[in-house]
Amino acid sequence: MNGTVDTARDYQDLFDLYWPLAVGVLVIIWLALLVLAVRFRRRDGDDEWPEQTSERPRLEASYVALLAVIAAVLVFFTFSTMGRLTADLPAESASTGGRSDADPAKTPTPDVTIDVVGARWNWRFRYRELGVEQAGDGRSIPTLVVPVGDVRFRATSVDVIHSFFVPYLRFKRDAFPKRWTNFTLGFREPGFHRAEGRCAEFCGLRHAYMQFNVRVLEPEAFRRWAAARRDGAPQELTPALDRDGRRR
Amino acid sequence: MTTVVRPPPSRPSVMGRLTSTDHKHVGLLTGATALAFFAIGGLIAMVMRTELAQPGLQVVSDETYNQLFTIHGSTMFYLFASPMAMAFALYLVPLQIGASQIVWPRLALLGLWLLLGAGVLMYTGFLLPGGAGKAGWFAFDPLSDDVGTPGTGQDLWTVSVILAGLAGILQAACVLATIVRRRAPRMTMLRMPVFSWSALVSVLMVITAYPALVLAMTLLYIDRTTSAAVYDGAMGPIVYQHLFWFFGHPVVYIVFFPFLGAVAEAIATNSGKRFFGYPFMVASLLIFAALSMAVWGHHMFTTSAIENRYFALTTTAILVVAGIEYFDCMGTMWRAKIRMRTSMLFAIGFLALFLIGGLTGIFVASPPLDYHVHDTYFIVGHFHYTLFGGTVFGMFAGIYHWFPKVTGRLLDERLGRAHFWLLVPGALLTFIPMFLLGHDGMTRRIANYGADRGWQGLNTMSTIGSYVIAASLLIFLVNLVRSLRGGPRAGDDPWEGQTLEWATTSPPPPHNFDELPPVRSYAPLMDLREERSS
Numbered sequence: 001m002n003g004t005v006d007t008a009r010d011y012q013d014l015f016d017l018y019w020p021l022a023v024g025v026l027v028i029i030w031l032a033l034l035v036l037a038v039r040f041r042r043r044d045g046d047d048e049w050p051e052q053t054s055e056r057p058r059l060e061a062s063y064v065a066l067l068a069v070i071a072a073v074l075v076f077f078t079f080s081t082m083g084r085l086t087a088d089l090p091a092e093s094a095s096t097g098g099r100s101d102a103d104p105a106k107t108p109t110p111d112v113t114i115d116v117v118g119a120r121w122n123w124r125f126r127y128r129e130l131g132v133e134q135a136g137d138g139r140s141i142p143t144l145v146v147p148v149g150d151v152r153f154r155a156t157s158v159d160v161i162h163s164f165f166v167p168y169l170r171f172k173r174d175a176f177p178k179r180w181t182n183f184t185l186g187f188r189e190p191g192f193h194r195a196e197g198r199c200a201e202f203c204g205l206r207h208a209y210m211q212f213n214v215r216v217l218e219p220e221a222f223r224r225w226a227a228a229r230r231d232g233a234p235q236e237l238t239p240a241l242d243r244d245g246r247r248r
Numbered sequence: 249m250t251t252v253v254r255p256p257p258s259r260p261s262v263m264g265r266l267t268s269t270d271h272k273h274v275g276l277l278t279g280a281t282a283l284a285f286f287a288i289g290g291l292i293a294m295v296m297r298t299e300l301a302q303p304g305l306q307v308v309s310d311e312t313y314n315q316l317f318t319i320h321g322s323t324m325f326y327l328f329a330s331p332m333a334m335a336f337a338l339y340l341v342p343l344q345i346g347a348s349q350i351v352w353p354r355l356a357l358l359g360l361w362l363l364l365g366a367g368v369l370m371y372t373g374f375l376l377p378g379g380a381g382k383a384g385w386f387a388f389d390p391l392s393d394d395v396g397t398p399g400t401g402q403d404l405w406t407v408s409v410i411l412a413g414l415a416g417i418l419q420a421a422c423v424l425a426t427i428v429r430r431r432a433p434r435m436t437m438l439r440m441p442v443f444s445w446s447a448l449v450s451v452l453m454v455i456t457a458y459p460a461l462v463l464a465m466t467l468l469y470i471d472r473t474t475s476a477a478v479y480d481g482a483m484g485p486i487v488y489q490h491l492f493w494f495f496g497h498p499v500v501y502i503v504f505f506p507f508l509g510a511v512a513e514a515i516a517t518n519s520g521k522r523f524f525g526y527p528f529m530v531a532s533l534l535i536f537a538a539l540s541m542a543v544w545g546h547h548m549f550t551t552s553a554i555e556n557r558y559f560a561l562t563t564t565a566i567l568v569v570a571g572i573e574y575f576d577c578m579g580t581m582w583r584a585k586i587r588m589r590t591s592m593l594f595a596i597g598f599l600a601l602f603l604i605g606g607l608t609g610i611f612v613a614s615p616p617l618d619y620h621v622h623d624t625y626f627i628v629g630h631f632h633y634t635l636f637g638g639t640v641f642g643m644f645a646g647i648y649h650w651f652p653k654v655t656g657r658l659l660d661e662r663l664g665r666a667h668f669w670l671l672v673p674g675a676l677l678t679f680i681p682m683f684l685l686g687h688d689g690m691t692r693r694i695a696n697y698g699a700d701r702g703w704q705g706l707n708t709m710s711t712i713g714s715y716v717i718a719a720s721l722l723i724f725l726v727n728l729v730r731s732l733r734g735g736p737r738a739g740d741d742p743w744e745g746q747t748l749e750w751a752t753t754s755p756p757p758p759h760n761f762d763e764l765p766p767v768r769s770y771a772p773l774m775d776l777r778e779e780r781s782s
Contacts, residue, residue, distance in 0.1 A: 010616050018614060022607040029574065029603055033596055036578060042520070042585035049777075050585045054522040060575060064528075067571040071564050078560055078614040160391040161485055163550060163623060167689025170620035174551045177390060178482040181552045195698060200550075200623040200691045202384050204391060205310055208694035245303025245699040 005150050005186030010081050011170035017077055021070075112147065116155040118162030118175040118199065121206035130226045136212065140237035143213040144197060146187050147222035155181045163201035166214060168193060172200050187216045194238060195247065209240050269353035270758055271422075275339030276654065278360050278419070282332035285367060286640075289323035290721065292316050294714055296695075297678075301711035303699040313695035314382040315401075319370065321385030322405065326412035327367050329503035329639050334359070334419040334454075336506045336646060337447035339654065341423055343749035344444045346432025346767065348759045351425035355418045362415035369408035373401030381405025384693065386496065387468065389479040389488040394472040406469045413462040413495075420454035423447060432748070434767045438530065441747040441770050442516075442523050445530050446509025449537040453498045453505075456541060461495035464488060486553045493544035500634060501540045505533065507642025508573060511595040514645045515577050517743050518592035519584030522771045525576035532572035539566055549615045550622050556615040563613035570606055574599065589743070590664030594645035597672055601637025605630055608683070626686025632679045641671075644724070651731070652738030656754040659735065663727040670720035677713030681706035746771035 040050075115126040124135040125144050136142040155164050155175035165172035166185070173183050192215050199210035215236065217225055229235065239247045265273055296316050299307040308316065342350050350356060373380030378399030383392040387406070390396045427448050431440070440448070468488070471478040479488050516523040523529065543566065545559035577599055586592060608630040612618045621627060644667075651659050685706050690697060697703055741750040750773055752761050768775050 007616075007619070011620050014614055014616050018611045018617060022611060026603055026607055030600055032578060033600055036581040037586065037588070037596055040519075040581055040584045040586050042587050046585060048585075050520050051583055052522055052774075052778075053583070054524055054526065056525070056579070057528075060525055060528050060572070060579075063575055064568060064572060067568040071567050074567075074610065074614070075561055075564050078564070078616065079557060081614075081616050082557065082560075160396050161388055165623070165689070165691065167620070172550050172619055172622060176482075176485055176551075183552070195700075196689075198689070198691055201388075202314075202391070202623075202693040204383075204396065205314065207314075208310065208691075208696045241696060241698050243305045243696065245305075245696055247698060247700065 005184050006188065007169050007171040007185060008188075010084065014077060014081050018074065021074075113152040113154065114144070114146070116153055116164050116175060118155070118157040118159075118164070118203070118210075120159050120204055121199070121210040123164075123197070123199075123210065123212045125212075127226065130230065132226055132229045134235045136237065136240070139240055141195060141209075141211045141213060141240050143215050143236040143238070145215045145217060145222065145225055145236070146185075147217055147219045148187055148190055149219065150184055150186050152184050153182070155183070160203045161201045162199045162203050162210070164197070165200035166193075166197050168196055168214075174201055190216045190218050190221075192216075195241070211241065213238055267357070269357050271338050271342050271350040271353060271356065271426075272654075272756065274353065274356045274360055274419075275335045275337075278331050278338060278363065279335030281360070281363060281367070282328045282335055285323050285327035286332070287721075287725075288371075289320050289328055290718065292320040292323070294718055296320065297711040297714040299695055300697075301708045302704055303697050303701075305696050308695065310695050311379065311382070314693070315374070315380045317693055318381045318384050318405070319373075322370060322381065322409070324635070325385055325499060325503070326409055327363065327370070329635065330412070330416050330454075330499060331363050331419075332639075332643060333447075333450055333503045333506045334416060334423070336443075336510065336643075337423045337451060338419060340650065340749060341444050341447050342426055342430065343653075343752070343756060343760060344441045344747050345427060345430065345435050346748050346761065346764050347426055347430035348761065349430070350422050351429050352422045356422040359415040359419035359422075362411045362418070366408040366411035366415065369404045369411065373404050376401050376404075378402075381408075386492055387465075388492075389468060389471070389485050392468060392472075393479065403469070403472060406465050406472065410462055410465045410469070413458045413465065416454050417458045417462070420451035420458070423451045424455060427451075432764055432767060438527075439767055439770050439772075442512040442526065442529055443506070443509035443747070445533055446505040446512070449533045450502050450505040453502045453537050453540065457495045457498035457502070460491050461499075464491035464495070467491075483553075486548075486551065489548055489551065490544070493547045494541075497544040497547065498540050500631070501536065503639050504634065504642070505537075507598070507639050507646060510646030510649065511598045511642050512577060512580075513747065514591040514595040514649045515580050516771070517649065517745055518587045518589055518595070519580050520587070520744070521580055521584045522746065522769075522774055523576065524579030524582070525572070526770055528572050529576045532569040532576075536566065536569040539569065546613055546618070549618045560613055560615050564610060566613075567606070567610050574603075589648070590659070590661055590668060591645050591648035591743075593665065593668045594641050594648060597668060598638060598641040598645055601633055601641055601672070601675055603633075603637075604679075605633030605635075605637055609634065621686055623692055624686035625682040625690045625692060628692055629679045629682030629686060632682070633675075636675055636679065641675075644668075644671075649743070650749075652742050653749055653754045653756070655732060655735075656738055657731050657735035658738045658742060659731045660727050663723055663730075667720050667723045667727065670716055670723065674713050674716035674720055678710050678717060679713070681710045681713075685710075741773075744773075744777075746774045748772060 117124040122136040123142055126133050134142045155173055157175045157177045162175045163172050164175055169185055173181050194213050195211045196214050197212035241247055338356055378401050380401045383397045467478045470476055512523055539562055543563045545554045546563045548554050549556050648664055685703055690703055738754050740754055751765050765772055765776055
C-alpha cells in the first residue's frame with residue numbers, strides 16, 4: 001500500500017479506547033444511581049433521620065487519584081496518536097515520520113498538491129503541477145480526483161470560512177479566507193464516493209448543498225486522467241442535492 | 249421562636265413589579281422572562297425538527313431554517329440559560345447567605361431591562377424584509393460581517409447580544425458583591441451552602457468571560473456598520489473565534505453550575521443528609537471554573553491555528569473535577585432515606601443524562617476524534633445532553649425544590665412525575681440518534697439532506713422525541729398555572745430544608761428574615777434539628 005497517512009485508522013484506534021470506556025462508565029454510573037435510588041429509599045413510617053456521614057476524605061482522595069490516572073492515560077494515547085498523525089505535516093516529513101508499515105518499494109505516488117478553494121457555495125480543486133482544475137457550478141458538484149497514497153492539500157476560501165470534510169476519512173479542516181491551511185491525506189483504496197465530501201462549517205444560504213465527490217484512482221489511472229483533462233476531457237460533475245433531497 | 253403577625257401583602261401593580269429593586273422580584277421576573285424565551289426557543293426547535301424528519305424541504309426554506317437555528321441557539325444561550333442561571337442566583341443567594349438585600353439592586357434591575365431589550369431586538373428581525381439574524385449563535389466572522397450576512401436583522405442580532413452580555417455582567421456583579429459584602433454574621437465562605445458556591449463560581453466566570461463577548465460583538469457591530477474593517481486581516485477570523493470562545497466555552501459552565509448546585513441541594517434535602525464531601529465539592533467547583541477559562545481552544549481544533557495539545561490536556565483534565573461532583577452527589581444518597589419527590593427525580597435525571605454529555609465531551613476533547621465529529625450532529629447530541637440533560641433537568645430540580653418557597657404554594661407531585669417520566673424518554677429519543685447521524689457524517693446547520701444517505705429513520709425518531717419533550721413541557725406548564733392559581737399552601741419549610749431560606753416565610757418578606765438562626769455549618773437548619781433532638 002502506498003502512503004503513510006491513514007486518518008481513518010488514527011480515528012479508529014482512539015475510538016476503540018475512548019468509546020468502550022465511555023459506555024462502561026455510563027453503564028456503571030446508571031446502575032449505581034438505580035441501586036442508590038432503590039436501596040436507600042425511605043420506607044413508609046420510618047421517621048428516623050439517616051446516619052449523617054458527610055465526609056470520607058481518604059476514600060474521596062483515592063477516587064480523585066484514580067480519575068487523574070484515567071485522564072492521564074487518555075491524554076497519553078491522544079498525544080501519541082497525534083505524534084503519529086501526519087495529516088498536519090507536509091508530505092515530505094510525513095513519509096519519514098509516518099507509520100512503519102509503509103512499503104517504499106511499491107510504485108511511488110504521483111507527487112500532487114491540490115489547492116482546495118471554498119467559495120459560496122462550491123468547491124474548486126486546483127492541481128497546479130498538472131495544470132488541471134475541477135469546479136462545481138450552481139447545479140452540479142465537482143469531483144475530487146486523487147491517486148491512491150498520500151496527497152498534499154492546501155485549503156483556502158474566497159469569502160467566508162468553509163470546512164473541507166470527508167467523513168469516510170474521518171477528517172476535516174477549515175478553509176479560511178486570506179490564509180492557507182495545509183494537510184496531507186492518505187487514500188487507501190481506489191473507488192468512487194458520491195457526494196461524500198461536504199462543507200462542515202456553516203457558510204450561509206446553500207451550505208447544505210456544498211458537496212463534492214471523491215474518486216480515488218490507481219497511480220497509473222490518475223496519470224492518464226490528468227493527461228486527458230489537460231487535453232480537454234470534460235470533468236466529472238454530478239447533480240447537486242435538490243429541494244426534494246434527491247440528486248438527479 | 250416568636251411569631252410575627254404581618255398584614256396580608258397587597259398585590260403590587262405590574263409597574264410596581266417591573267420597577268421593584270427587591271432581589272426576589274428581579275430574580276423572579278428574570279426567571280419568568282427566561283422561561284418564556286425557553287418556550288419560544290423550544291417551539292422554534294420543533295419547527296426545525298419537523299423540517300428534518302425527512303429528506304428534502306417540506307416545512308421551511310433554507311433561508312428560513314438558517315434564521316430558525318440561529319435564533320434557537322441565540323435564544324437558548326443569551327435569553328434563556330444565562331439569564332435563568334442569574335435568576336436563580338439573584339433570588340436564592342441572598343436568602344441562603346442570610347442577607348436582607350443585594351448590593352446594587354438597581355444594577356440588577358437594569359440587567360432585567362437590558363435582557364428584555366435584547367429579546368425585543370433579536371425577535372424584531374423576523375418582522376424585517378431580510379429576516380432575523382442568520383449567521384448562527386456564534387456568528388463567525390466573516391460570515392457575520394456586512395458582506396457575509398447583510399441586513400438589519402443581523403445588525404439587531406449583534407446589538408441584542410451586546411445587551412444580553414451586559415445584562416449578565418451587571419446581574420453577576422450584584423451576586424458577587426452580595427456574597428462578598430452581605431453574608432450574615434458567622435456565615436463564613438466555607439459555611440455557604442453548595443448552591444451559593446455554585447452561583448459564586450458561575451458569576452466569577454461571567455465577570456471574566458462575558459466582557460470578551462461584549463468586545464467581540466461590539467467590534468463586529470463596528471465592522472458591520474462602518475468602514476473600519478476590524479476583522480479583515482488574515483488572522484481576523486481567528487481573532488474573532490478566540491474572543492468568542494473565550495466567552496463561548498465558559499458560558500456552558502456558567503449555565504451549568506447553578507443548576508448543579510440546585511441538584512446538590514435537592515439531593516441533600518430529599519436524602520435527609522448533609523451534602524457529602526463539602527470541602528471537595530467547593531475545591532472542585534473552583535478548580536473547574538479555573539480550568540474552564542483555559543479550554544476554549546477545543547472549539548478550534550480544526551482551524552490549524554492553535555496548539556491542539558494544550559487544549560486537549562486542559563479539557564480532558566475536567567473529567568477529574570466533574571467526577572468529584574458525581575462522587576459527592578452519589579455519596580449523599582449512600583445510606584440515606586431518600587424521599588422520591590419530583591425534585592429528586594429531576595436531580596437523578598440530571599446526573600444520568602448529563603453524564604452522556606460529559607462522557608462524549610471527553611471523547612471530543614481528543615483532537616483526532618474531533619477532526620471527524622466536529623460540526624456534525626455528534627456535537628449537537630453532545631451539547632444537548634449537557635444543556636438539556638444538565639441545565640434544563642437541573643433547572644427543573646431547582647424549580648420543584650424552590651417553587652414552594654418562592655410562591656408559597658406546592659406544585660402537584662403527580663403532574664410532576666408525569667412531566668419527568670415523559671421528559672426522560674423524550675430526551676433520549678431526541679438526542680441519542682444525533683450521535684449516530686453525526687458519526688455517519690451528517691453535518692450541522694442543514695435543512696436538507698440526501699434521501700440516499702439513509703438518515704431518515706434516525707431523524708424521524710429524533711423528531712418524534714422532540715414532540716414527546718413538548719408534551720412533557722406542556723404538563724409542566726399546566727402544573728405551574730394550576731399551582732399559581734390555587735395550589736395547596738406550602739408552609740415555610742415543606743421539605744425539611746437545611747439552608748437558611750427555609751427559615752423564613754414562603755414567600756419571604758421584603759427584608760427576607762425576621763430572625764436568623766445561628767450559622768455553624770453549611771446546613772444551619774440541620775444543626776438546629778440535631779440540637780433540638782439531643
